[in-house]
Amino acid sequence: MNEIKVKAEAHTYPVYIGEDLRHHVKQYLPKHYASILIISDDAVAAHYLQDVKESLSEETVFSHTIPAGEKAKNIEIFYQLHSKAIEFGLDRQSLIIALGGGVVGDVAGFVAATFMRGVDFIQMPTTILAHDSSVGGKVAINHEHGKNMIGNFYAPVAVIYDVQTLHTLHNKEVRSGYAELLKEALLADKSLYESLIMMDLSSLTGQNLTNHLTRGIKIKAGIVEIDEHESGIRKHLNLGHTLGHALESILGYGSWTHGELVAIGLLFAVRVSEKMYAINLPFEQLYTWLKDNGYPLQLPDIDPEEILLKMKKDKKTLDSTIQLVLLQDIAQPALMEISDEDLLNKVYDFLRELKQRNK
Structure with a gap:
């Protein structure tokens, strides 16, 4: 496994890159959380959501999936995810995990940045493209007049990159x-x-x-x-x-x-x-x-x-x-x-x- 440290304004966070990491998520958490919400999309969830849940079996874990693809980066999905976080009873000591490609990372990260004025989140990229979007703290949704026009700078507390998830990519x-x-x-x-x-x-x-x-x-x-x-x-x-x-x-x-x-x-x-x-x-x-x-x-x-x-x-x-x-x-x-x-x-x-x- 490779580890890279990224120095953000708010904090320094690690990027872990290796195989089988999705089976050991708990050991990469920076602290204990009151509850965890895993946000994924329909395609990724079918392959990897259960693995991540099982790796967090001792935690209070919720999950919600959004449609796969760029069209999910919209204000309706953003609002829906906030509603789910409230429904599940997340608080300021909760964690959001973005399990998916760049779309999931951007939407889930923006939800984390704005829910209760900000809760911790972890990026778990499952595409090669998301190696870029998962690092650097840019989170956003699209507007019909422009890509990523509504967003923020909000650094994750960790990036957990299991390269085995890349072998199912088209x-x-x-x-x-x-x-x-x-x-x-x-x-x-x-x-x-x-x-x-x-x-x-x-x-x-x-x-x-x-x-x-x-x-x-x-x-x-x-x-x-x-x-x-x-x-x-x-x-x-x-x-x-x-x-x-x-x-x-x-x-x-x-x-x-x-x-x-x-x-x-x-x-x-x-x-x-x-x-x-x-x-x-x-x-x-x-x-x-x-x-x-x-x-x-x-x-x-x-x-x-x-x-x-x-x-x-x-x-x-x-x-x-x-x-x-x-x-x-x-x-x-x-x-x-x-x-x-x-x-x-x-x-x-x-x-x-x-x-x-x-x-």
Whole structure:
């Protein structure tokens, strides 16, 4: 088992990464709790909820499942979970465990941040993608006009990452998670990028997963410790996300995976970086790897102006000017303000290039 310490403003918390951890949850609790509410989704609960319950057999445990998928990150589910917490009699000495992927972690974490003005919660990610969202304390739900627009910064008391839960993932979810790992590598670790770009995602081993996840989480933790509230370099973690989130909002949450659209956003960021800094980056290598590993790279026809409008609603936009995370080289990120006209032209050129490549 690997252990990483993450220093948050409120407290330092451990991230445990290994196999079979779901069978030993009690030993990773930081203290005794009056009661525990496990929040999971329909898909994950069928596989792993009973294991976690049995590992906490001596505790007072309740559970509630929400629908699987991004569409569950809404105000109705958020309110429903508060109602369940009240119904189960949770108090300020209770714990919420988020057992699932990024959606469950975001919703359950936001409930924990707001129930009785805040109770402890633990992240138990069950997807590769959630290695990113489970660390750093960002919790949120979606608004119809933008992803993660309603939320807070609220650090968990622990992250318990059982990599065995990743072996039941569909290929789409594996692709989704590795897009975030690629993002972290492009931001801060050239050797990790070179390792990932040589991987065939259909032949991943448990050791591959543990190694890649540990390195990705260390990158995320290192950035978050410097800038927990996203006033500076934490914005770099949005590499590929300004376009990715815009596409997610336009196409509908859940129709593509988050990571699949982040992958397209990474291609866009790399291409724009090449033009803005007059440099050569591994666009072709990245495109080929994504294509060889089954990432969908053909978007439906979308009006570039609609994309621009969605990008302007991104949380990193300042005074209506879009801030785009770019790369001056691998592991050398930079934040650049781009005018609407310039960005619109670049979106148009990029969509046209994607269409030509997929003829």
